[in-house]
Amino acid sequence: MFTKEEPIRLLQEKAPQTMSGAEMTLRALLAESVDTVFGYPGGAIIPIYDALFDFKEQLNHVLVRHEQGGIHAAQGYARASGKAGVVFATSGPGATNLVTGLADALIDSTPLVCITGQVFAHLLGTDAFQETDIINITTPVTKWNYQVTEASQLPEALAKAFYIARSGRPGPVLIDITKNAQQQKFGFSEYTPCTHIRSYRPAPIVRPEYVARAAALINQAKRPFVLWGQGIILGAAEQEFLAFIEKSGIPAAWAILGAGALPTGHPLNVGMLGMHGNYGPNMLTNECDVLIAIGMRFDDRVTGRLDKYARQAQVIHLDIDPTEIDKNVATTVPVWGDCKETLPLLTELIEAKNHPAWRQRFEQFQTEEVAAVIQDELFPTSDELTMGEVIQQLNELTLGEAIVVTDVGQHQMVACRYAKFNHSRSNITSGGLGTMGFALPAAIGARFGRPDRTVVAIIGDGGIQMTIQELGTIMQTGVDVKIIILNNQFLGMVRQWQELFNDRRYSFVNIASPDYVTVASGYSISGKRVLERRELKSSLQEILNHAGSFLLEVMVTKENNIFPMVPQGCSVSEIRLR
Amino acid sequence: MTFDNREKIKIMSEQPIDSQEYNITAYTENQIGLLNRIAIIFSRRKINIESLNTSPSEIDGIHRFNIVIHETEDVVRKIAKQIEKQVEVLKVNYNTNQEVIWQEMALYKVPTDIIAEKASVERLLREYGARAVVIRRDYTVFETTGHREETDNLIEVLQPYGLIEFVRSARIAIIKHSDGFNRKLREFERTEPGSEVIENEFLNSRDKVFTM
Ligand SMILES: Cc1ncc(C[n+]2csc(CCOP(=O)(O)OP(=O)(O)O)c2C)c(N)n1
Ligand SMILES: [Mg+2]
Numbered sequence: 001m002f003t004k005e006e007p008i009r010l011l012q013e014k015a016p017q018t019m020s021g022a023e024m025t026l027r028a029l030l031a032e033s034v035d036t037v038f039g040y041p042g043g044a045i046i047p048i049y050d051a052l053f054d055f056k057e058q059l060n061h062v063l064v065r066h067e068q069g070g071i072h073a074a075q076g077y078a079r080a081s082g083k084a085g086v087v088f089a090t091s092g093p094g095a096t097n098l099v100t101g102l103a104d105a106l107i108d109s110t111p112l113v114c115i116t117g118q119v120f121a122h123l124l125g126t127d128a129f130q131e132t133d134i135i136n137i138t139t140p141v142t143k144w145n146y147q148v149t150e151a152s153q154l155p156e157a158l159a160k161a162f163y164i165a166r167s168g169r170p171g172p173v174l175i176d177i178t179k180n181a182q183q184q185k186f187g188f189s190e191y192t193p194c195t196h197i198r199s200y201r202p203a204p205i206v207r208p209e210y211v212a213r214a215a216a217l218i219n220q221a222k223r224p225f226v227l228w229g230q231g232i233i234l235g236a237a238e239q240e241f242l243a244f245i246e247k248s249g250i251p252a253a254w255a256i257l258g259a260g261a262l263p264t265g266h267p268l269n270v271g272m273l274g275m276h277g278n279y280g281p282n283m284l285t286n287e288c289d290v291l292i293a294i295g296m297r298f299d300d301r302v303t304g305r306l307d308k309y310a311r312q313a314q315v316i317h318l319d320i321d322p323t324e325i326d327k328n329v330a331t332t333v334p335v336w337g338d339c340k341e342t343l344p345l346l347t348e349l350i351e352a353k354n355h356p357a358w359r360q361r362f363e364q365f366q367t368e369e370v371a372a373v374i375q376d377e378l379f380p381t382s383d384e385l386t387m388g389e390v391i392q393q394l395n396e397l398t399l400g401e402a403i404v405v406t407d408v409g410q411h412q413m414v415a416c417r418y419a420k421f422n423h424s425r426s427n428i429t430s431g432g433l434g435t436m437g438f439a440l441p442a443a444i445g446a447r448f449g450r451p452d453r454t455v456v457a458i459i460g461d462g463g464i465q466m467t468i469q470e471l472g473t474i475m476q477t478g479v480d481v482k483i484i485i486l487n488n489q490f491l492g493m494v495r496q497w498q499e500l501f502n503d504r505r506y507s508f509v510n511i512a513s514p515d516y517v518t519v520a521s522g523y524s525i526s527g528k529r530v531l532e533r534r535e536l537k538s539s540l541q542e543i544l545n546h547a548g549s550f551l552l553e554v555m556v557t558k559e560n561n562i563f564p565m566v567p568q569g570c571s572v573s574e575i576r577l578r
Numbered sequence: 579m580t581f582d583n584r585e586k587i588k589i590m591s592e593q594p595i596d597s598q599e600y601n602i603t604a605y606t607e608n609q610i611g612l613l614n615r616i617a618i619i620f621s622r623r624k625i626n627i628e629s630l631n632t633s634p635s636e637i638d639g640i641h642r643f644n645i646v647i648h649e650t651e652d653v654v655r656k657i658a659k660q661i662e663k664q665v666e667v668l669k670v671n672y673n674t675n676q677e678v679i680w681q682e683m684a685l686y687k688v689p690t691d692i693i694a695e696k697a698s699v700e701r702l703l704r705e706y707g708a709r710a711v712v713i714r715r716d717y718t719v720f721e722t723t724g725h726r727e728e729t730d731n732l733i734e735v736l737q738p739y740g741l742i743e744f745v746r747s748a749r750i751a752i753i754k755h756s757d758g759f760n761r762k763l764r765e766f767e768r769t770e771p772g773s774e775v776i777e778n779e780f781l782n783s784r785d786k787v788f789t790m
Binding site: 120121122124125135136139140143144145146147149150153164180197198199200321322323326327 | 606607610611614615618622655656659660662663665666667668766770772776778779780781782783
């Protein structure tokens, strides 16, 4: 955005160049350091694609097979790399195909800039061919959106889009550009990134007196407990968080989008929160005296029944988004601000402690959980394969170094519970929206975002069939993604609920699968099917060693349930082990 | 194994409700689409907007919304924060009716001959604090300003005399504790002048501009 004093000078410095809106759009992306775009062309965005023809060297455009695949790929890219994901789609159906991804990115705070073509400005409102009111359709699922009807508005609109998407609590932004604005030539001199919008405050002002009150509460706590979420990752505050945890000696548990911000193997990482989280963290939420929530939003999947959630505890909540504080859980001490800023202030004021007896409580619960659930899941003695042992074997081979992208369902919960993460930005899953079909395209995007890392997608037999067309994207781009289908021949998570809560009335959860290995081979992707335990490890080794993508289908036991479980409507301390 | 949630659902729906009218005041940019962005914050929760007024504030380029809803304070507080979170919203306040001075305006159109004959215009003006905006041979338009009950009263009086048309404005409200509002807005606009709203220039140039 042109700042108030700057524009005149900037305009004078460089003589304006006559350029089309389409070309300017691509120059803006380059100025924003965008290297990859996921997209799909169509009539209303042809001018941008035409300009792209001349930018093939600078911008890597990934042609997806469906716009939903495109936006999930951009999400995977953003989540893995920390950069904003960029999507191109045409008007009408192209644009509406983005809606699920926008909703997913909004609820999971993922920075995206989506650029949609739109019909000519003079046709707006006439039900023109492929006209949809995408601005109004996407208003509830974007952090901000804007329609550009004239080329000269583009530089400012795009600069604002990137600034809003990335700053504060990140989120998806959509810029709808009418075809005339793409074609129109205008005098463009230099792109100025936006650094300020007068009505927008990305992060609240840090109030040191609240940090001090939080520190005082922590210092007198006997049984303090930390819950962290994706805020640590979004704020790039992993080091600051580690310093805080190690000095405070407080056991810490994660909401699933926070996984990996503290390595899985860290002694103070006590595990996962929520409906299918670990036993100790759920039970002890209702025993701690001070609950310290950092960059998380107390989703109902984490809290269970709210009126029985941590009632005994004083709650400290650190968050960049003021609407999250006191939204679901009443706070004793709010700490507004970016945790990258607030955590060091807090660490400074707290006393170094260890809390051995309190930490032992977590260990006791863990021992119980291992005996009741984990042992059989990871090291089963029955003939059939479990999902857990696949993840366990994978851990032994990747040693926690891989990016694990998961779809939605039982396999997601198993993967999140048991996968080892040494690094931040390694667990990519659709948390808030629970979007089946997310994993395959998100894994493709993750690999484009981090080509230096191994990307493993863990997908159910239901979810893979929602975006299986993206195998075509893999075929055409040659991107290297390791796909593991955990086939239980059911929409397993729904079947589990029907078993537990609907008297085993299995209503339309029995889903047939194609021969995935044949499907993969149709796309020139290597594939293999594992039926028995003795083939498992070597097959996993094979896919990891393989140069290029590989699809591995593992037949797992059909009617396994994910435990522990906090049944819906129950308190976290009513969590069941079986 | 089955878990029974029915009892819990029952308990949760039996919570006391202490809702009342709240006046939400928002200062915003003048941007196309912002009205919708704000309106969906209410519709998403299935909250009825009792009254909504949006118009320019005393500062060029800054708009002021006055929104009235009937809700609990807890809900209103969260909604106010959600509105303020929108990129183009500057500031949001919420107040009970006791904390504001509010008015609605109403216009009544009645046949002049019946009014002149049956009810003395003067008496109406006096008793209901009405003002005659237009008096024509065929009809007269009255205006009143006040609280809902006051404007409602005059409808009842005029109904038998052949009320032709009635319209009521949204509520506008002044906050009792608003020291510094104007000064801060002026200061804000002075240090960071806003930009103008950009509309679609092409809607009327169909034939001239493009063919494709
Ligand atoms: C798009 C979408 N539709 C429906 C659902 C509801 N849903 C959640 S989990 C699930 C079953 C997933 O089955 P599968 O992919 O086979 O995974 P599994 O649970 O068997 O591991 C369904 C249908 C969803 N989350 N997303
Ligand atoms: Mg399944």
